[in-house]
Amino acid sequence: MSAKGLFVTLRQAAPIPLDCSLQCAPGELTALVGPSGSGKSTVLRCIAGLHRPQQGHVACAGAAWLDTEKDLVLPPQQRRVGMMFQNYSLLPHLTAAGNVALGLEHLPAQKRSEKAREWLARVHLHGLEQRRPEQLSGGQQQRVALARALAREPQVLLLDEPFSAVDQVTRRKLQQELARLRRELEIPIVLVTHDLDEARILADRMVLLHRGTSLQSGRPEEVMTRPANAAIAHLVGLNNLFAGRIVAHNAEGMTILESLGLRLEVARDHGFTPGDKVSWVIPPEGILLHRRDHPSRGETENPVTGRVVDCIALGPYTQIVLRPDGGELPLTFSVPTHAAQRNQIAAGATARVTLLAQAIHLMPQGEPQ
Template identity: 40%
Template sequence: MAAEITLEFKKTFLGRASLTAHFRCPLDPPSVTILFGPSGSGKSTILRCLAGLEQPDEGTMSFGDEVWFDATARMTVSPQARRLGYMAQDYALFPHHSVEGNIAYGLTGLSSQEKKLRIDEVLRLLHIESIAQQNPTQLSGGQQQRVALARAIARRPRLLLLDEPLSALDAPTRAQLCKDLRRLLTQLAIPSIVVTHDWTEALTLGDQMAVIVDGRFVQTGTPQDVFSRPTNADVARVVGIETVVKGTITEMRDELATVQVGTVALTAIASPSLESDVFVCLRAEDVTLELAGAAETSARNHLKGTVQTITSLGALVQVTLDCGFPLTALITQSALRDMNLVAGSHVRAAFKAGAVHLIPRN
């Protein structure tokens, strides 16, 4: 049996929906798993259960061949003995220690020389050598995040648990640190589980992801799969985007990028810092459908396609197209009637350059 983390548990709350975890995630090769869901869905609680800070009421939890929790045997392994790195949402840095002191805190059982070496190594890895002597209260949000990460990885944990690692930061910092975090996680090669409610973070950071809605695991897969092929309406509502395809930036001019997706070229707004490999993301509600031959509009992108499926979602209809890549549009029932769309109809899909989100991919 391949080494994996297995969660099979249930936790009940007073006056709140219970939480059911049915989940496996591989440990080898080390990868990043995203727990994705809206706030209140229970994803942070699952992470806390994994860390041993909270206990489920029923079920089991294991890490490789170690059992970490078993409700029937009334056994649980303490957070100390799980040897993992856990980073809380607000970083929880120790105010009475310097940055260096925070990193040294968990390095018990090492000689002072080994300790010093390890601290220097971690400081370098996270590029925080210059703030080593400062107090956490003097640091910016981004610096605090790095220190918290440094502290968590200093004792070489077997598993890294990050609870909303970027949510305490402001938006411009977040995009940059998200890329940095992905690079760091790849470099560290420690199995990691990251909780987030932000789909751009999920796509950038995750190798695989699980969507949690109302305390249940509703879909697992690669982030691209989950975002582009939600298995049910719950997931679609939560993930909010329907089209995620791989693309390559071929040209960049005045923040307008030309992105090649298969045989199709799209125009998108892009920040100059983007590398050429990207995920192209489109929300179905941003895509309009026109009959072939309609007049041009201000939208930059017009793609010819064939209707594949038509799914009714109440007042709206979800139409999937083949435009050289799968594309999903959300239109009203009356538009569907007026346009006489059926499977196989030829249409033109239109969307503005601003509706195309480009997410770095590595």
């Protein structure tokens, strides 16, 4: 990572406990993800200079913005941040163009209105310059807020739950626009969201925050399928979380895991040795349903037979809960609804699945649920 990016470390005990670090390279989008009240917005406020943590260091584009050890705290005005607030915080007494012009204070007065029009056109709001925020739809307000944030030509773009106040259709559209826009932006972007899917769609890197502590960071795919421990597995919604024991490494380069009364093969990219007690997870997409009529290849890979205890159709996908024979804890996974119907999956039916060896992820032993 170049020194041009954003570097943040924060620590405080009160009012909200924080122990967080994150980095974001220019052109990269880092999602700060966590449940409500996990301190995501506070981290963003610390970067913007709206909150002063007890201890911390914030540097951006090679300059220090906050260094509590040196008693250096730049005010927001000197930080060149583009901040998009949750609910946008547009100023009700100003027009769309007036709001954007607020971010153009660095230009001479006569150039501001022309530049504001340009920015509004860039976010597809041409012709709405003279509207007040109340005369704009939620999606349009969001665009004005984005234009205002970018108008300052910031060194970092901070987005606080930018899509939470719009309907789902608008949200998808705005997300696509952000994905497109960010290719043109050569600055770090930090997105705060509680939506794991949103982070997965948009982010290059994801930082998982819980009670003010950054638990894990990495590619979203990695954090969400390879959590560092059982607590993180819970936070990213991995419900297939179990306890087990490493039995052996076999000659084919696989590890044998004993769990749920089964012996499972696990791909060997972990540091555990036989005898270790572990927790393990498997994401729903790592569980494949065998076809009833014509058993397919791969069915020798960790085959598990069990009884369907629950079967819920959720539109195009059906969620199946399977209790393995001889096992206590159920496996949850999804299949396309037509596949569930074709295989006559219903509560009480017997079904066979494969647990993909590559998808099983081992972690140090924690409390399984």
